[in-house]
Amino acid sequence: MWSGKKCSDSAAGTPTAEEEVKVVLVGDTQCGKTSLVQRFVSDTFIEAYTPTGFEKYGYTCTVADYRVNFSVWDTSGTTAYDTVRPLAYQDARIFMLCFNVAEPESLHNAAAKWYREVRTHGGSAPVLLCGCKADLRHDKETVAMLSKLRSHPVTSEEETVAMLSKLRSHPVTSEEETVAMLSKLRSHPVTSEEVSTAAIRLPLVLRNIS
Template sequence: MRSIKCVVVGDGAVGKTCLLISYTTNQFPQDYVPTVFDNYSANLMVDDERVTLNLWDTAGQEEYDRLRPLSYQQTEIFIICFSLVEPTSFANVKNKWIPEIKHHSPKNVLILLVGTKLDLRDDPHVLDQLEEYGQSPISFEQGRKLANEVGCINYMECSAASQQGVSEIFEYAIKAVLHPPTEERKVNQAANMKQHTPLPAQPVQRKVKKSKKCTIL
């Protein structure tokens, strides 16, 4: 059985842990949960191949900068998250996360860029707050352009709150590892990606093994 290690990184409070909880439980945590996600392992069937998906959460705050890379060993795909309504987190993709991953990982490691909090991009209250600081939400085109610039294999967007696009992200990540992108890793939309079939057949009943307790660094 093929085992895949996927590590999720990004600034603090952009929704990394919520994304993982939403995917693994089909529920959205109502309260902020700063990196208290158990390591998650699920058995899935992808393209007639049995796969064990191992998901790792990380803390994005500066105080963990020296410890966080310890979790990067043997990672096959990174998911860099930024909030679509937090421009600073978008800028840090290029300024912090890409350099950190490239410094601690093989040059051919796969990186998927994900914009979170899609449900807030058109929220009037959020738009008013951003406008007060002369800012605006990150558009899909901006995200796709950045993904191309920094060599990510794709750019995708999601909302952990509504679960829009959540499962598609991990389906894409798994298939990217099994069938690595070619042609200079051009960024393509994931709409045409075939869905994986979990074991057992119903997505909400994945076979799960959790690690012991857990602030994941």
């Protein structure tokens, strides 16, 4: 299937260059991939679930002096497509790892299964973690159902931790923020030795001033 839509963020003028961008969506079955694509390419929302095989959509957007032609690939999350799904990953410029906010297990799969799959077959293209069905995060029925299972909708903090843990990293601490900023300034955090040296020199400085 191919559908197209055009938009423009430029006030006037004709684009002088074109850019081709292939976007591939992956994730568990019924996690919201198709609804996300439809919202993007046609500004519509599909409530009824229809099984997906491989669907391809087109979207053209003019930004400044560039005409960006998006090729959006919606893939199936069923195991029946595990061997053929990676064929869609060729030449992808970015992957969107989708999960259902109301199904914590789908977030686990995004990191444990889908990230591994796109890294194995999709090269080094950037990966974007995308939580779908976010409106269910505060839905009373959803919260009550998950509560019975001793669970809860995925929070934004859990999204970050899940992806960072897969990358063998961790949320940035205040100390790391300081070190990163100081490194840009070609400096470093104050060491205990520097504190001792400053304590020794300070009386001498004050004596000279007086």
